[in-house]
Amino acid sequence: MADDKEREELVVAEYHRKIKEAFEVFDHEANNTVDVREIGTIIRSLGCCPSEGELHDLIAEVEEEEPTGYIRYEKFLPVMTEVLLERRYRPIPEDTLLRAFEVLDSSKRGFLTREELIKYMTEEGEPFSQEEMEEMLSAAVDPESNSIHYKDYIAMMVVDES
Amino acid sequence: MSTHDLEDMGCGTSSSTKDRKSEKALKAALVIQNWYRGYSARLKARQRYALTIFQSIEYADEQGQLQLSNFFSFMLENYTQIHEKDPELVARLFGRTLQDSKDRQEYVSFVDVPDSYNGPRLQFPLTFTDIDLLVEAFKQQQILHAHYVLEVLFETKRVLKQMPNFTQVKTSPTKEITICDRGKHSMEILMILFVSFLVYPNDLHLNRGNHEDFMMNLRYGFTKEILHKYKLHGKKILQILEDVYTWLPIGTIIDNEILVIHGGISESTDLNLLHRIERHKMKSVLMPPISIDEDQDTDLKKTKTGANVVPREGKTNESPSEQLPKHEWEQVIDILWSDPRGKRGCYPNTSRGGGCYFGPDITSKILNKFQLKMLIRSHECKPEGYEICHDGKVVTVFSASNYYEEGSNRGAYIKLCCDMTPRFFQYQVTRATCLRPLYQRVNTMESSAIRILKERMLSRKTDLIRAFQLQDRSKSGKLSMGQWAFSMENTLGLNLPWRSLSPHLVTTDKNGNINYMSTFQDIHIQKPVKEAQSTLIETLYRYRSDLQIIFNVIDSDHSGLISMEEFRAMWKLFNSHYSIHIEDFQVDELAERMDLNKDGSIDFNEFLKAFYVVHKLEKLNKSDGQSP
Numbered sequence: 001m002a003d004d005k006e007r008e009e010l011v012v013a014e015y016h017r018k019i020k021e022a023f024e025v026f027d028h029e030a031n032n033t034v035d036v037r038e039i040g041t042i043i044r045s046l047g048c049c050p051s052e053g054e055l056h057d058l059i060a061e062v063e064e065e066e067p068t069g070y071i072r073y074e075k076f077l078p079v080m081t082e083v084l085l086e087r088r089y090r091p092i093p094e095d096t097l098l099r100a101f102e103v104l105d106s107s108k109r110g111f112l113t114r115e116e117l118i119k120y121m122t123e124e125g126e127p128f129s130q131e132e133m134e135e136m137l138s139a140a141v142d143p144e145s146n147s148i149h150y151k152d153y154i155a156m157m158v159v160d161e162s
Numbered sequence: 163m164s165t166h167d168l169e170d171m172g173c174g175t176s177s178s179t180k181d182r183k184s185e186k187a188l189k190a191a192l193v194i195q196n197w198y199r200g201y202s203a204r205l206k207a208r209q210r211y212a213l214t215i216f217q218s219i220e221y222a223d224e225q226g227q228l229q230l231s232n233f234f235s236f237m238l239e240n241y242t243q244i245h246e247k248d249p250e251l252v253a254r255l256f257g258r259t260l261q262d263s264k265d266r267q268e269y270v271s272f273v274d275v276p277d278s279y280n281g282p283r284l285q286f287p288l289t290f291t292d293i294d295l296l297v298e299a300f301k302q303q304q305i306l307h308a309h310y311v312l313e314v315l316f317e318t319k320r321v322l323k324q325m326p327n328f329t330q331v332k333t334s335p336t337k338e339i340t341i342c343d344r345g346k347h348s349m350e351i352l353m354i355l356f357v358s359f360l361v362y363p364n365d366l367h368l369n370r371g372n373h374e375d376f377m378m379n380l381r382y383g384f385t386k387e388i389l390h391k392y393k394l395h396g397k398k399i400l401q402i403l404e405d406v407y408t409w410l411p412i413g414t415i416i417d418n419e420i421l422v423i424h425g426g427i428s429e430s431t432d433l434n435l436l437h438r439i440e441r442h443k444m445k446s447v448l449m450p451p452i453s454i455d456e457d458q459d460t461d462l463k464k465t466k467t468g469a470n471v472v473p474r475e476g477k478t479n480e481s482p483s484e485q486l487p488k489h490e491w492e493q494v495i496d497i498l499w500s501d502p503r504g505k506r507g508c509y510p511n512t513s514r515g516g517g518c519y520f521g522p523d524i525t526s527k528i529l530n531k532f533q534l535k536m537l538i539r540s541h542e543c544k545p546e547g548y549e550i551c552h553d554g555k556v557v558t559v560f561s562a563s564n565y566y567e568e569g570s571n572r573g574a575y576i577k578l579c580c581d582m583t584p585r586f587f588q589y590q591v592t593r594a595t596c597l598r599p600l601y602q603r604v605n606t607m608e609s610s611a612i613r614i615l616k617e618r619m620l621s622r623k624t625d626l627i628r629a630f631q632l633q634d635r636s637k638s639g640k641l642s643m644g645q646w647a648f649s650m651e652n653t654l655g656l657n658l659p660w661r662s663l664s665p666h667l668v669t670t671d672k673n674g675n676i677n678y679m680s681t682f683q684d685i686h687i688q689k690p691v692k693e694a695q696s697t698l699i700e701t702l703y704r705y706r707s708d709l710q711i712i713f714n715v716i717d718s719d720h721s722g723l724i725s726m727e728e729f730r731a732m733w734k735l736f737n738s739h740y741s742i743h744i745e746d747f748q749v750d751e752l753a754e755r756m757d758l759n760k761d762g763s764i765d766f767n768e769f770l771k772a773f774y775v776v777h778k779l780e781k782l783n784k785s786d787g788q789s790p
Contacts, residue, residue: 014643014644017644017647017661018662021660021661021662022659022662024657025207025210025211025214025659026210028549029502029503029504029505029551030503030504030505031503031504031505033504040203041203041206042207043203044199044200044203044204044207045204045207045662048200049197049199049200051192051195051196052195052199091197091200092196092197092200096193097193097194097197100189100190100193100194100197103186103187103189103190104187104190104191104194120187120190120191120194121191121195124188124191124192125188125189125191125192125195126192126195126196127195128195128198132198132199132202135202135599135600136198136202138598138599138600139599139600139601139602157201157601160601160605161201161204
C-alpha cells in the first residue's frame with residue numbers, strides 16, 4: 001500500500017513537471033500566466049484530444065471568476081493533473097480515423113474531393129474555421145488530382161508525429 | 163453548442179435511414195476534426211519549442227559576448243604584465259583607434275570607379291532616384307562599388323554627427339529596427355537604409371541597436387560579409403562604419419509622448435543624463451570603460467566613477483578620455499540590451515548577460531518620471547512580429563520575418579497616427595514559405611533547432627557526462643527522465659522543455675528510462691588532427707566563437723593570419739582567465755600541426771573551420787518536409 005502511494009506520488013510529480021514545461025513555453029512574460037487562446041494548444045501538446053466542447057468546459061474550470069483573458073498556472077495545474085491521471089480525452093487511434101474518412105467516402109473511391117471535404121469539415125460536427133480548413137487542405141490535397149487520398153494522408157501525418 | 167448529445171443534431175427529415183446516415187457522417191466529421199485539431203496544436207507547440215531553443219541559445223551566446231568583454235577587461239587590468247612580455251600583442255589588441263586624421267576627400271578620391279563597373283552609380287547629393295537605383299540593382303544581385311559605399315558612409319556620419327542623442331519627431335510613421343546582422347545581404351540593406359536616410363533626413367530616423375557595434379559584427383558575420391565583398395577596401399569601410407555606428411542616435415521621441423529605443427529601460431534609466439552624454443564614445447558593448455592611472459605600473463583597478471584613461475603605446479597626442487564614464491556606459495547598455503518581463507522590479511538580464519529585465523512597475527515609474535505614455539522597442543523576436551505588454555505601455559516590434567529559420571516567425575511594423583493608437587502590419591517573406599504546408603515549415607524549423615541544440619550538447623560533452631554519471635550510482639548508463647532533465651538544465655544553463663524534447667535527443671528504454679549516452683553516438687566533432695585529444699578538441703570547439711572574435715581583434719590588418727607567438731600568448735591569457743584545464747603544450751602542438759605550410763603563421767579561419775560537427779545520421783533523418 002505504501003509502495004503504491006509512493007509510486008502514485010512519483011507519477012504525479014512527473015506529470016507536474018511535464019505540465020509546467022508545456023505551460024512555460026507559452027508563458028511569454030514569465031509571470032505564470034498564458035493567454036486563454038493558447039490553452040487548447042497546451043492541453044493538446046500534452047497528448048490529450050478534447051473536442052471543442054470539452055475544451056470549452058475545461059477552460060471554464062481554469063478561468064478566473066471574472067475572466068481576464070489569461071489563465072494562471074496555479075489553477076491550471078490541478079485540473080490538468082486530474083485530466084492526465086484519469087487518462088481523459090485519449091487520442092483517436094489511426095484505424096478509427098481511417099474508418100471516419102471511409103464513412104464520408106460513401107462510394108468507396110479511396111479519396112474525397114476538395115469540395116466534399118470542405119463541405120463536411122465546415123458544415124458538420126464542430127465546424128472548422130476558414131484558417132483551419134485552408135491549413136488542412138494545404139497538406140492533404142494532392143495537387144494533381146485535386147483530391148484527398150486519405151489513406152496516404154493519414155500515413156504521412158502519423159509518421160510525422162512519431 | 164454542446165456536441166455530445168447527438169440526438170439534438172438531427173437534420174429534420176422523416177427517413178430513419180437518412181437520419182442514421184447523417185448521424186454517421188456527423189460522428190465521422192467529429193472524429194476527423196478532433197484528430198486534426200490535436201495534430202495541428204501539436205505542430206504549433208513544436209514550432210514554439212523550436213523557437214524557444216533558438217532564443218535560449220541566442221541569448222546564451224549573447225551572454226557569452228559579455229563574458230568575452232570581461233576577458234578584455236581582464237586583459238586590460240593585467241596590461242602591464244602582458245605589455246612587458248609581449249608589447250606587439252598589446253599594440254594590436256588595444257591600439258584600435260581610428261585613423262580619422264585621414265581626410266575624407268583624400269581617401270574617397272583614391273578609390274576609383276572603373277569604367278567597366280556595371281553596378282549602380284550614385285549621384286551626390288542623393289535623391290529618391292538613387293534609392294530606386296539601389297533597390298533595383300540589389301534585386302539583380304549587384305554589389306555597390308566601395309567608392310560609393312565610402313561616400314555614403316562619410317556623408318551619413320556627417321549628418322548623424324549633427325543630430326542630438328534623441329531625435330524628436332511629430333507624428334508620422336516611424337520604424338524601429340535593428341539594422342542588420344546575419345544573412346548575406348546585410349550590406350545591401352544598410353546601404354538602402356543610409357541612402358534613404360540621406361535623402362529624407364527628416365522623415366527617416368535611425369536608432370542604434372545592440373548589433374550596431376563592431377564587436378558584435380565580428381562575432382555575427384557582418385565583418386566577414388564586408389571583407390568578402392570588398393577585398394580591397396573592406397578594412398576602410400569597416401573603420402568608417404564603426405564610427406558611423408557610434409554616431410547613431412540612442413532613440414527617438416514621438417510627440418513628446420512615445421519613446422522609441424532598441425532594448426528597454428532599467429530602474430535607473432535617466433533620460434536627462436542620456437540627452438547629455440557624448441554618445442559617440444560608446445564604442446562597443448564589449449569594451450567597457452576601464453580606469454587606469456597613467457603613471458601606475460602595478461596592478462590596475464577599475465573605479466566606479468570619473469573619467470577614464472586608456473594608455474596607448476606610442477600615441478602621445480591623444481585626448482585622455484576616449485570612453486564614456488562607467489555609469490553613462492551602463493545607462494546606454496540598459497537602453498540597448500534590456501527586455502520587458504511580467505515580473506515586477508528590475509533584475510540583471512541573465513540570458514543576455516547585459517542590461518536588465520524590467521517589470522511593469524519600472525515601466526510606469528520611468529514613463530511617469532519623464533512624462534511619457536508609451537515605449538516602443540525591438541530586440542526580441544516575436545512569432546507574430548509584435549507583442550504588447552505592461553498593460554499596453556510597452557510594444558515590441560520585430561521586422562525580420564523568418565529570423566531564425568524559414569517559417570520561424572512573421573515580421574511586423576507599426577503605423578502611428580495622431581490618436582496614438584498603433585496599427586500593426588504583419589508579413590512573412592517569400593511566397594514560397596507561406597505556401598508550404600505548416601507541417602513542412604515546422605519540420606524545417608524543428609530539425610534546425612534540434613541540430614544546434616545537439617551541437618551545444620556536444621560542446622559540453624565532458625561536463626554533461628560528468629553530471630549524468632554523478633546521478634547514475636549503479637553505472638547502468640540510464641537515468642530517470644527527471645534526473646536527465648535536471649542534469650541537462652543545470653549543465654547547459656538553458657531553460658528548455660527537456661521532457662518534450664527528449665525524444666529528439668536521446669533514446670529511452672521500455673521502462674521510460676533515458677540512455678544518456680545515446681545523444682553522443684550519432685554526432686561527433688571531426689578532429690582537425692588525428693592525434694589531438696578529444697577534451698582539447700571539445701574545449702576549443704566550445705570556445706570557437708570567442709576565439710574567433712579574439713583572433714579577429716588581434717588580426718588588425720584583417721589578413722586572416724596571426725603569428726604563432728600571438729596565438730600562444732593569446733591562448734595563455736584565455737586559458738588563465740577562463741580557467742580551462744588544458745596544458746599549454748597541448749595547444750602548442752595543435753597549433754603547430756595547424757601551421758600547415760610551416761611559415762610560422764596560422765590561418766585561423768582554417769583552424770576554426772576544422773571544428774566541423776558531423777551528424778552521422780543526418781542523411782537518414784533528414785527531414786526537409788518530404789514524407790520519409
